[in-house]
Amino acid sequence: MLGVLLLVLATVILTVVGRLPKEWGIPTGIAQIVAAVTAVIGLGNGLVQFLSWWRKRGMPAPAPTSADIGTAKDILAGLVAQQWRDETVLRSLGDPEPMPLAWRSTERRELADHPEIIAKGAVAFPGLDVHMADMARNFRALRCRRLIILGGAGTGKTTLAVQLVLELLRTRQPEEPVPVLLSAVRWNDRVHPRLQDWLAASLAADYPALRAEGLGTDIPETLVARGEVLPVIDGLDELPEAARADMLTALNRSMYETDQLILTCRTEQFAESVEEIGDALTAAAVIEPQPMSPAAAAGYLEACLPPVPHSVWPQVLEELRKGTVPALSEVTSTSLGLWLVRATYIAPRVNPTPLLELGRGSPAELHDHLCDQLIPALVSTRTPADGPPQPFRPQHAWAPEQVDRWLTYLSRQLARNEEDMCDVAWWHLARHTSSRTVRIGAAIAIGAVVWLAFGLLTGEPFLGAMIGLFSALVTEILIGSWFTESPGHADFHRRGRLAELLPALQDGLIVGALGAIIGWLMPYASGTPKFALRSSVQIGLLSFVGFVALLGLIRWVESPSADLTARSPRSTWQADRNLTAVRILGGLVVGLATVGVLLYSRLPPTMATVVGLVLGLLFGLILGRHHAWLAYKLTIPRLATKGRLPLRAMDFLDDAHRLGLLRTEGPYYQFRHIELQQHLARRQHAAHGEESRRPSPLA
Secondary structure: OHHHHHHHHHHHHHHHHHOOOHHHOOOHHHHHHHHHHHHHHHHHHHHHHHHHHHHHHHOOOOOOOHHHHHHHHHHHHHHHHHHHHHHHHHOOOOOOOOOOOEEEEOOOHHHOOOHHHHEOOOOOOEOOOOOHHHHHHHHHOEOOOEEEEEEOOOOOHHHHHHHHHHHHHHOOOOOOOEEEEEEHHHOOOOOOOOHHHHHHHHHHHHOHHHHOHHHOOOHHHHHHHOOOEEEEEEOHHHOOHHHHHHHHHHHHHHOOOOOOEEEEEEHHHHHHHHHHHOOOOOOOEEEEEEOOOHHHHHHHHHHHOOOOOOOOHHHHHHHHHHOOOHHHHHHOOOHHHHHHHHHHHHOOOOOOHHHHHHHOOOHHHHHHHHHHHHHHHHHHHOOOOOOOOOOOOOOOOOOHHHHHHHHHHHHHHHHHOOOOOOEEOHHHHHHOOOOHHHHHHHHHHHHHHHHHHHHHHHOOHHHHHHHHHHHHHHHHHHHHHHHHOOOOOOOOOOOOOHHHHHHHHHHHHHHHHHHHHHHHHHHHHHOOHHHHHHHHHHHHHHHHHHHHHHHHHHHHHOOOOOOOOOOOHHHHHHHHHHHHHHHHHHHHHHHHHHHHHHHHOOOOHHHHHHHHHHHHHHHHHHOOOOOHHHHHHHHHHHHHHOOOOOOOHHHHHHHHHHHOOEEEEOOEEEEOOHHHHHHHHHHHHHHHHHHHHOOOOOO
16 A cells, blocks of 8 residues: 555656746756655565565464463563552552452352353352452362353442452462453454454554564464463443344354353343343353442441541441431442442541431432532542652642533543443544544645745745645545554664664665666666666665665564553553654655755755655655554644543543543543443433523524
């Protein structure tokens, strides 16, 4: 595709310049040089890729050794542990102590496979208050080590999955697989029909360190194929009904006898899917939480209180233990309800009297009240850090009503997305509004800059207008795909990686040699053989510099190293921004080289400078497969002017994560609790409904 694009551009350059009047002062020879270099880079890129394929065709990649597999597992285990340890601290899962939820094997026989297939003897998980170490031991005792965690809304399914992942990592033996937690909404079974294919693709995307050359080839695929990864799939219930059934079917079809699995889902949705496919998940134990007793909930809340609590708290706890506040008892029977009470009334140290008043009413009203108070409470209690940034405090000050409005907008956008109703991706923000206006505005801006530059420096306004119009048209056409592209990866670690630049230099020499040959032949074709040597040097040098600066350097920084951290939303944003900087730098290098060649060809200095730098910058911005950061930068100002998101949208999302309103899942943000997301979206729809029922002021 790149080669075709460059060949078309070369043809356009020759055609346009060949039709310009001679008095405009643009020698045809200069146009031929620029067009030839453009064409050589395109052809050379295709030649280099063909030679690389040919070399690998006869030399199959060596299979990873046992040492490579062990190293890769250790790297993956460390990345997963760091990733979810930070999330555990951020979510206060162990402060002051884990919530006292007891889990037991389900009593609904239709949801589980035959007991003798699940475990030897009696199925574990008796329903007592067990330590996480006991939970991990019970899991390892299962015949196939497959576990389904069920429960209602806010019962702590994800919390248990995260804690179990960390415990399995803490006690993992070298021969055991590495648990990796993934969101179910990321699996598209039409793209990856088998669990193994999706798991390998997710590992390669979320943990780029596994693709480092030092570990060998196809490490993610090898780990999955050998059963060295334990997938922990969270949130099956967040998929549409048909997709849930399809996923369960795909799991049963794609898992081998030794494949392990942990899956979380709401009970009713799982039951519906099992009934639809007519089969349970093979050899999987199924557990559900026991409702938390009012006494246990009161004990947990009491442990969270400060040394000198508000004077009303003893009454709240006493009535909770007695059961005289039924709504509060029901809300606090789940881990979500406990966390809401703690976040909205204990952390901000406010008067808990509303818990008594609403606690005697409807549980739904109390739940909505707690969700309404959550954002103001978190913003007021987690103020920005003074001095150096702290990992679990926001870095910027936001007004509660702004946070509420922006998160409501995101929840509404997710509710409209039928394919993925949970993932907030920063590069998807460009899809939340029409890109037509942004594309036209960017094209006009670039065309105007080119027009002014050529017009002022060459004294030919009409020529500048034509070239500016051409630049605007090319820009408008090429940037259309930016708004649907995914972010790229950039690794600027240099230690031990400088040798990886040698292949790029070798490929550049091949392209440069191709350019020199074409440059030598061009004067003979035009009847001026005396210029063959100069043409060969010019085109060969520019082709070498252009290929290395624009393509070789980008491919080098896109190659991951083994010391990379797991992907996060912020790291992907920074990586795509860095790729943009590399492309611009490469474009400037090519532009400066072009200026030198044009000056050597006796073109006026002003025209040589403008032609070289403008072409270099345009190539640097337009070439490449990843422009998500540029699309983000073009889109956010428009969303900000409408009040939907702030100009510092990425800082806001990062701080919403630090506040505990969002969580991270690989490169995605997600609402920490789907119930909060649904509450915000539901409230927004209700507000729109009220506005639609109001009489018009013009009526």
